[in-house]
Amino acid sequence: MARPRQHAPEALHAQVMAACDAWLRENPVHTLSLRSLARDVGCAPSTLLKLYGSFSNLLQYVNIETLDRMGAAVSWLEDAEPTPQLKALAMAYWQFAQHEPHRWQMLFEYPLADEGELDERQTHIIDALFLRVESALKAYQPALDDVAAKRMARTLWGSVHGLVQLGLNDRLGYWQGQPMEAGDLLDQLLTMTLNGLRYLPDPS
Amino acid sequence: MARPRQHAPEALHAQVMAACDAWLRENPVHTLSLRSLARDVGCAPSTLLKLYGSFSNLLQYVNIETLDRMGAAVSWLEDAEPTPQLKALAMAYWQFAQHEPHRWQMLFEYPLADEGELDERQTHIIDALFLRVESALKAYQPALDDVAAKRMARTLWGSVHGLVQLGLNDRLGYWQGQPMEAGDLLDQLLTMTLNGLRYLPDPS
C-alpha cells in the first residue's frame, strides 16, 4: 500500500474538519465518534488523539470554525440602520442556529477544551460579537456610556441566546398546539428592550 | 455472600438517587458513570440499565428531582408584591443555579431521554414554572391578555435562562478584570422589561 507515512499534519487537520462538517450537516454531536472519524480520514484513532490532545480539543476546533461562520453570517449586514440592525443581528443569530443546529448546539452545550488557548480564542471571537451589539446599542442610544453599553449588550445578547437555545430544543412551550415561535419572541424582546432603552435609559 | 437478590426496585431507585445526589454535590455530570454508581449501590451495571432503560433515562430522573427542588426553592416566595416577585423569581432561579450548578447544568445541557414520558413530566413541571411567571406578569400589568402574558413569560424567562447559563459558565465577559455579574445583568433585564411593560405594553 502506498500508505503515506509522515503526513503533513495540516492536511490531516483539514481532512478531519471536512469530515466533521459533513457529519454535522446531518447528525447531532453526540453521534460523532473519534473512531468513525479516524476511519473516514484513514488513520488510527490514537493518531487523532496525539494530534489534538483529546477528542474534546478536536471538537473545539470545529467550534472555532463554527464561530467563524457565525461571524461571517453576521458580517454582511454591516451598515444598516441602528434599530433594524439589532433586530437583524438577533435574527441572523437565530437563523444561523436554525440553519446549522448541530454545530450551534455543539458550540454551547458541549464540555469545553482542557487547553486554555482554545478557550481564549473562543472568548475573543465571542467578544467581537458582543462588540457589534455594543456599537449598535450606542448608535441607537448615544447617551449610553461604555460600561452601560457593555452591560446592556451582555444582558440583551444573553437573553437572545437563551431564547435561541430554548427555541432550538422546542422548550418554549406551546399555544393552542402550535409551538411558540422563537422568532416572534425574539422580536418581542428586541422591541421591548429598544423601547425601554429609548425612553428610560437606566443610568446605572 | 448475603447479597440480597430480588431487591425492591423502589429501594434501589432511592439508593441510586441518593448516590447521584452525593456525587453531584461535588462533581460535574460528565464524571458520573453508570459503573461507579453501580459499585456505590452494590449491583451490576446492567441491573441499572434494565431498571432505567438507559443511562440517560436514569439521569432524567435526577433531572426531575432537580426540577422539584427548583420548584421548592421558588415556592416559598409565594405571595409577595408583583414587581419584586418577578425579580425575586429570577434571583431565586439564579441562586438555585449557583447553589447546585452541576444539577442545573445537567438539567439543561445534557442529552434528553429517549422515552417520551419523562420528557413530558419535565415539560409539565417547566410549564408550571412558566405559569408562575405568567401570573406575576398579569398581576403587574393587568392589561395583558392570556396569550400576550404567555408570550411575554416565555420571552422573559428565556432571557433569564440565557443569562443564568452564560453566567454559570463565566461567558458574560469581563469589565476591568472583573467578571460581569449575572445578578446585576438579571436585575437590569427585569427593570428594563418591567418598565417597558408598564408604559408600553406591546398590543400584539
Add this chain to the structure above:
DNA sequence: GGCGTGCTGTCGCGGTCGAGCCATAAAATC
C-alpha cells in the same frame, strides 16, 4: 412451568502507553 430479576460476557467507544518507523539533522569517514 412461567416469569421476572440480576449477573456474566461481549461490543464499540474515548483515552493512554510504548514500540516502530522514517525524514532529516548531526557526526564521522574518506
Add this chain to the structure above:
DNA sequence: GATTTTATGGCTCGACCGCGACAGCACGCC
C-alpha cells in the same frame, strides 16, 4: 567538501483500560 553512517525527533500504530450498552444465561418466587 562530499559521502556515508548514526542519532534524533516527530508521526503512526497496536494493545490495553474503563466506560455505556446489549444479549444471553442462572436463579428465585408465584
